[in-house]
Amino acid sequence: MDLFNHDNYGNISQHKHYTTLATQNMGFPLLILVATIATAVAFPTNNLVMPHGRLADSAACLSWRWAVETNNIKDFSNKVPEECADYVLSYMLGSQFRRDSKLVCDVAYEYAKGVNLTRDGKDVWIFDVDDTILSCLPYFLEQGSWDLNVQTTYGTWTRKGEAQAIPETLDLYKKVMELGFKIVFITGMHEKDSESRIKNLQEAGFTEWDKLMFKGDNELAYAEEFKSNRRRELVEAGYRIWGNIGDQWSDLIGTFVGDRIFKMPNPMYYVP
């Protein structure tokens, strides 16, 4: 499945499973309905996209998404509210996720163009990996729920190395490299899985980087601490961190966060 084979925001014209969405400028409830039916056909065992008996209250779910994205609601992993399951699916598969991703990447690029680079190889831009540059949405679609089972199915899925590039951050990656930034990827994946991660990055179009930093196989720290530690290593090695983009606030808070942080949209799960 090619999730992101479309770049017309609001018009999923080349999406293999959702071509019926392409020809109409339709409202939100219809989008949910069509996405639900189409996905139920494509994934007959998919609980995630089966109707839940009552329609999502989109105003309540819009509030919920706002509260998650502003980091007011924390630690909801494994529990996207059941009444917002369809709403989140519609958000992720529809145009709004792409719009939001494009807007933050546009803002990031505007910032990047204004940075006065020293060009000594020490000016870096940090990218988180999962759901910042590689999309884990297919995992949830395959699984048929928003449960993030890190120790079991999710780990297995990510180790397959089949995550797809998010087009907006792939574009930002290329453009900040062109400007002269060095690329640093900091991923929560463990070092023992580096081979599949490298293969996945390369196949998704992320072919060059200055550093690819993993979590140590025995490192127990939460993301905020572990990522702060990796950034400290960079700063102590003389790197200047300018932009830092991630889908989780734990990518972006802590210490040595960089000159400017950029939050990618992700209402699917929370990583502390």
Place this chain on the structure above:
Amino acid sequence: MDLFNHDNYGNISQHKHYTTLATQNMGFPLLILVATIATAVAFPTNNLVMPHGRLADSAACLSWRWAVETNNIKDFSNKVPEECADYVLSYMLGSQFRRDSKLVCDVAYEYAKGVNLTRDGKDVWIFDVDDTILSCLPYFLEQGSWDLNVQTTYGTWTRKGEAQAIPETLDLYKKVMELGFKIVFITGMHEKDSESRIKNLQEAGFTEWDKLMFKGDNELAYAEEFKSNRRRELVEAGYRIWGNIGDQWSDLIGTFVGDRIFKMPNPMYYVP
């Protein structure tokens, strides 16, 4: 005008100027239309709510609001995009702003209930004032644009001391006081205007506090620095900052931010 004389989210039943909104469960475009017409009648010279010649692209403005609330888009003060002016008005006057405010206050109260208070008079909850507990929306409605003219019309308006309580934070204020937190207000208003501010707070229902901290009359620091300094004074005096709620990220970042921060919605302006 009583902006917030309604607490049924989605049903502005007692709003003086928008009673026509009350009786129908209507869609977003119709809400914009009715609000536009009703407000244009109520404020005939109001440029803000006059039609702008083209309909707002609500998906694009939803993205814009998301990017503002996540602090991806900064420093847009005095320039809510013209194409989103109606969208922001609809958001603020409709139910979504109230829903978002209620959700963050509910989350904050859940957190507050879990804090193990020492009860030595040193456990504090910090509230920002403008557009956290007192709404400045009437200023924008009177002015007829989203321009925030801090040095002129906005200063004059706030010194009148007629801002209204935001019901959700008034409720949170009462409830955290009941739990035993001491209340600290940190406002960007200058000390020389303390009299009108105190009168406004009291008339709006905020009748008790432990500290009300102003910006010094000659203090030039931006909000992030000035508020960090006030919080440092609290911590150095032995206070423990638990919750800290504000509508601007500059209320919530910097140093000594507190154990947990809460972001109130505000797509109207940006304070660095």
